[in-house]
Amino acid sequence: MAITLGPAADERTAETFARPVRVSGPEGPWERVREAVERHGSVIVHARLAQWLPDDLEDPRLRPLLGPDHARFRKMTHPQVRARFVASRLLLKHVACAVIEAAPETVELAYKPGGRPYLRGLDQIDISLSHTEDLLLVGLTRRGWIGVDAEAKDRPMLGLGTENQVCTPYERRTLAQIAEERRNAALVRLWTLKEAYSKAIGQGMRFRFTEFGFSPQDRNVQVLRPDGAPGTGAEWAFHTCLIDRAYTVSVALFDAGFGDTDDTAAATMLDAGLIAALVDGTGEGDRGE
């Protein structure tokens, strides 16, 4: 049974997802990010933590850049956690602002109950964030909902008791048919797909991983019921690829039928209420019209 962890294998998947874009710092390349969103409606961006880590974590300029997250950041004590928090938020904000063509200080990152991040006032853009080791990963779409997840491709997962917590009966059966030397990588792929899907639907791990699954094949991937029967339709698209030959990265994308919005500049992506509040300065907007 073959498992493809390379580039997209079929035309539908290839059309849905652009190749992930490496963004090595605030200098971009942002044109490639914008092109991906323009052509595909979505973009996956990856970077290394060190590339987005400010020299001075006490720099006062971080306060407006992080916005409300700055208070949470100030309470963090572990240096590694603080570094990861700052670098991932800076990357995410820069990606979003490259797409909407706005300054990072003007966009506020907020969190839904359960921790799912979103951009306040930008209701036509959905975002997702993941990190593992020193890899940072951001997904952004204007099509609907997106979830991304990354894991070291050779992270030991097999035979440690996790299969029963992670896999459906169908997945356990199909995993057992995979050559032993490829089985752990296949489980890592399944894990990242489940994480990505859970993030996209805003459930995190509260939606038990044994209640839904995927096929070991990376062709026409869809959510499967525990017995292997189809669980979702064409509105969902999934893709898995390798980054730097070291990380398995999966993306889940729900097409909400928002259509192909070519114009992602801030003025058109901000919701009307927020624009009104910003314009009249009262926070109430003009409710008379």
Next chain:
Amino acid sequence: MRTVEELIELANTHLGTALAATDAEAELTELAEWDSVHLLRLVALLEQELGRPVAVDAVLRARSLRDIWAVAVGT
């Protein structure tokens, strides 16, 4: 398993973490080497250690190692 320190020792022994007893109360999101894979592996370890199922839903709602320990021992 009588104490949260024993849970931490279990994690360090089997997951390769270097958690300290003082991490018991910390938010899981603020433990540098902790992630969701560790969480599910710990559930499997706890079930093996205790010889009975652990309420995974409750573990997933836990915010700290002490919360996980409390779920595991049923307090």
